[in-house]
Amino acid sequence: MPDPTHSVDPVQLGAYFALIEVSGLLRHAIDQQLREDGDLTFVQFQVLMRLDQSPTGSHRMTDLADAIVHSRSGLTYQAGLLEKAGLITRAPSPDDERGVTVSVTEAGRALIGQVLPGHEAVVGRMLFDPLSRDDARTLARLLTPVRDHMRASAPRSATPRRRRGT
Template identity: 60%
Template sequence: MGEDRDDTLQPEQLEAYFALTEAVSLLQHAVDQQLRAEGDLTYIQFQLLARLSDAEGRLTMTDLADGVVYSRSGLTYQAALLEKAGLITRTPSVDDERATLVTITDAGRARLARVLPGHVRVGQEMLFAPLTPDDLHHLRDIMTRVRDHMRSRPPRSAAPRRSRRAPSGAPGTPAATETG
């Protein structure tokens, strides 16, 4: 706690931060519109289908939650919607009784294939069109470094669960113990 640290952002940092968050919001909005219009999918549903497709079709719910940085409960809800639509199946794992395996179906692969060209088009038009090859190289390197730094702390879905035995504020409970 005795560290001297500056909790303010410098003007250049603020400009970079707000430019990044605005660009991400604009890109996210365009992607959301495209996915809903062409595939009746939310962005998180698209991410789940894409991750399952990349993983050759099968992952645990925890692996999916960690990969898309989404809460376990939110992922369960989204998976139920995808399962109801016939785009995935969920089955208990034979290797770990606590795990649920998620598998993309042929219909899920078809839906992903249907929306992917438009998804790529939005990325090309919104993100990559104003960049030179050198810009792209630098952006990739910078964003990879930033992502890796952010990923060095496990996503909430991967963090160890805390015990709920002692009342809040009791010694040794998260409310009474500062971690960090």
């Protein structure tokens, strides 16, 4: 049975609220910069970034969706837009015929290069201006285990089957 003493003390509440606010404000600022610099949404940018960073320049749809914390149907929609814009290609996965492998195109990489400086500038200013180098290291040290813990406890496709539980 789950520990019933999972109440949230004031300090935790402050951290939680600050986290939610910071991520919301940061997302808005990023969205605006990306739109101005390259007519991209944050989701689209994240897709291109993940592909760009991959050694092969490609990923499966499901892996992408999980990586950027987005629904599968939402990713299908965005992949359609990105493909139409010539920034990615979609092809059946070689090893599993029902899988789809997404790859960045040269145009996609070029666009990343175009928006990345502005992106880093915004993140640097908004998020890291008030933080020292040590602070940034500490933040990473705190959040990385949290991320891993979350990924471990809420593994795949959101709702793992729900019955009459209401």
